[in-house]
Amino acid sequence: MIKDPIVEEVRKYRDEHVAAxxxxxxxxxxxxxxxxxxxxxxxxxxxxxxxxxxTGS
Structure with a gap:
């Protein structure tokens, strides 16, 4: 699977947010x-x- 840096960054911030x-x-x-x-x-x-x-037929 190809690593997308944008997806990785979003996941990083999501993990930090939920951990908080x-x-x-x-x-x-x-x-x-x-x-x-x-x-x-x-x-x-x-x-x-x-x-x-x-409506109609």
């Missing part, structure tokens, strides 16, 4: 929600997408 929260998904999610709440960026929630029924 003790690999606890609830703590990770809580920190991301907190970061999102503090953000000054416009957050979009497009909601679910519904399929339209075909």
């Amino acid at each position: 929260y003790g690999h606890d998904i609830k703590r990770i999610a809580a920190s991301l929600r907190e970061r999102e709440a503090k953000s000054q960026r416009l957050l979009l929630n497009p909601g679910p997408k519904y399929l339209l029924r075909k």
